[in-house]
Amino acid sequence: MSSIDAAMDYVRTNEERYLAELKEFLSIPSISTLPENKQDVERAAKWLADQLEAIGMKRVQILATPGHPVVYAESLEAPGKPTILVYGHYDVQPVDPIDAWDTDPFEPTIRDDNIYARGASDMKSQIVAQLKAAEALATQGGLPVNFKYLLEGEEEMGSPNLVPFIEEHADLMKADVVLNCDTGILGPDLPAIVYALRGLAYFELEVHGPANDLHSGTFGGVVHNPAQVLCDLLSGMHDAQGRVTLPGFYDSVRSLDTEEREALAALNLSDVKWQALAKTPALWGEAGYTATERAGARPTLEVNGIYGGFTGEGSKTVIPAKAMAKISMRLVADQDEFAVREQLDAYLEAHAPDTVTWSVRQLAGGPGAIMDRNSRYMRTAVSALSEVFGKEPIFKREGGSVPIVGTLQRMLGIDSVMLGFGLPDDGIHGPNEKQHLPTFYRGIETYIRFMASL
């Protein structure tokens, strides 16, 4: 029996325990953005460190940062074999709107083939699948490759301390390839590998008018309402063709060539499928591109949140003193997240009326990335997925941002293999987030085959 087959036997024997441990991890409300969950985030780090110890990893450490800690571990006992730097994050998104959840986001609940919990797909199941693959292999005479672990607790808040951490621990981070599990495939029977990621630039824009909230009867028609000005400014950030109007926004965007457009079309993700996924009345976006092209290869600008004035029950006739929006841009190669900040400022300087003042604060940001589809590691990942799913994976561009991929490319010169087992309908960041359990188990097998074949 090959070590892969033996490892898979071990997985089947331990399936129940694996699931119980996943539930344990999902029960920890490790919401990194909320101060009141700070201890929960620490608990999640401790839980991971214990798991890494248990499967025999060495130098297991919870390394402090100015924010939430990084969990590090390593196993360098496979001489002549490459070193994988496993990246993951153990923090999760907030749960609001909490009323929209069918079950408690931190009481993992299995319905049909899915486990529902905040962080189920993004990305605790992916971390557990990878750990359990390593555990199974370790029982078969030791690990077949060298491992390092970089498991952060601040991804969902934009990884504010990760770049300095990597700078400080550059020696620890040396590796041949990054295995990044913060990703997914296209369907239970549609394996895929992401080879390009969008970058992110996330801002908070405040518009200030009168010093205090005013009575809209007394001052309506006399004062420029900051909520109205904010709407004007946000509305003007797209033109009638759905293009972003920030000056210079598209200047450095790498355009899609015919070959890549054909490859994206071959994904066969029709607008009808996109609309069904989004459960929305109709699709929308930049003219001249398919939904798949827009989601993967075109930059966008979104209003992630907006707030101003009276929003409680009933009516209050107020002109708010200020209004706020959270806006973010998804960036594609070769856009620069620092240039985008300047473009936003230039837009606001040109368009904000002198009846208000405004301020912008950057909350998160990171570069996009494109990887070599023909590297040794990418080919091994393709083989592993093909064996488990019985078909070749599709290469795809990802609309989301995994800034660490571009960051590690830039800082350490290491490419990532994106190998994770979320599904497009998992509802990440929204209510009723889930992980498809059969895909979770296929993920464990894929990781085993990938690790054993390098």
Added chain:
Amino acid sequence: MSSIDAAMDYVRTNEERYLAELKEFLSIPSISTLPENKQDVERAAKWLADQLEAIGMKRVQILATPGHPVVYAESLEAPGKPTILVYGHYDVQPVDPIDAWDTDPFEPTIRDDNIYARGASDMKSQIVAQLKAAEALATQGGLPVNFKYLLEGEEEMGSPNLVPFIEEHADLMKADVVLNCDTGILGPDLPAIVYALRGLAYFELEVHGPANDLHSGTFGGVVHNPAQVLCDLLSGMHDAQGRVTLPGFYDSVRSLDTEEREALAALNLSDVKWQALAKTPALWGEAGYTATERAGARPTLEVNGIYGGFTGEGSKTVIPAKAMAKISMRLVADQDEFAVREQLDAYLEAHAPDTVTWSVRQLAGGPGAIMDRNSRYMRTAVSALSEVFGKEPIFKREGGSVPIVGTLQRMLGIDSVMLGFGLPDDGIHGPNEKQHLPTFYRGIETYIRFMASL
């Protein structure tokens, strides 16, 4: 000594107690829009009923409505004299943003010549001033006119139950004139009488896109963001000249004639003064009109509140499933608040894209009103103000809405005299609301002179 002088002596002797009772009333957080304050609203009604009993009013009753109760009382012991229907409201606005208050909104605090508390100006001080005037007169051989009281607890929520209440109690409401205290003057030495009020139509607009919040990385550029659509819709409700674009919005607006424009100009409320009052970087509004004209005689549309997506600390990369705005229109004669609802619907039907769905709910509304400046009651009010302030009051149009004025005009055919003693910088509906105490005492004297001279 005249009964007026004797009543004024009584006021001076009882000044301290009057202030203590005002503080007591201001300490009751009678916020009508918040369910958790229901008992406080009831306490405020009880407090008023006790006061009315104490000054000798008859048939004091707390009359139930489907919402908060109406306090009624009467004194019909001055045969041959007119009957005044005193209108007031004992409820107050919510206090958010609470952090912007220098002292607790329900711990009335005196600084310099002002008393700070929610409801200080709008309108508990006005109610107390009027009650204390009646109390002082009652001690001088009985009340010189007949009184009825209509004190409601739902004005700040749009008086949803007042019209049916008046219909049901039309007999009780019979009177010669309404004394409406829910108003103010232009400055401590600038007496004024409001003779025109703007109407109000207040709506909540919801825009719905995807069934759930979505990840802006996965779906950004593919789904029409409801917060962005809401901004587009709100932004389009004004044109570049600051005019409201709802179809037909200006059709029935009574235009300002030269005489009235001259009268408004004579108020000498320059744009500089308006800007200082509003503490805002620059004024804004409909082209072709002065600030005073816009505030009093032109209709407006305001965004009173806006909300959607993630608005907590930090960043969350979400496309919200829905976004909401509270918008209200101030209406002038001869606009109809029901027609405005149709104009809003027509605008949304014309401009909302088919990528979203939307819904509108009316939260409040009421007609505007214009009163005869030469009625017997108006002339008595002018004399009372002139005697107390040493100068003639200015006739002014009010930007705010006191729907009861138009409602009583429409339903019972009774005009109102607007006589109240708020000041433009009292900060009503905002943080640090205050009442100027010397003006409060002048108010008591004005009410005494008005009542004694009818």
